[in-house]
Amino acid sequence: MIDQGKSKRQEIKMLNRKLLEISGVLNVESFDSEEFLLETECGFLTIRGSNLHIKNLNLEQGLVAIEGLVNDLTYLDAHAPGKSSGFFGKLFK
Structure with missing residues (x-):
């Protein structure tokens, strides 16, 4: 669970759609x-x-690096208006 008292911080770096560091x-x-x-x-x-x-992959530091051809990055927000059948809706049909 995400701690709401903590400041949220995230960086995403992409190089030529082939290397993604998060x-x-x-x-x-x-x-x-x-x-x-x-x-x-x-x-x-x-x-x-x-x-x-x-x-x-280093979850202790919260770092992930992914290689390959990146086509799409999407944040899933279950509370966004008009998005009742997002990823989790499809997952739990």
């Missing part, structure tokens, strides 16, 4: 070569692409 990662929920689901300080984040794989 800080503020709390957990890697799931991943395969086409999609990652990360729990971050700022909410759940999906990364979609092709040939994706973890280059570096």
Whole structure:
């Protein structure tokens, strides 16, 4: 669970759509070569692409590096208006 008393901070760096470095990662929920689901300080984040794989993982420091072709970065917000069937809605049908 994200601690609301703590200041949320996250940095995302991408180099040529082939290397993605993310800080503020709390957990890697799931991943395969086409999609990652990360729990971050700022909410759940999906990364979609092709040939994706973890280059570096350090959850103690909250750092993840992903290599491959990145096509999409999306934050999943269950409380956003007009988004009743997001990722979790599809997951728990």
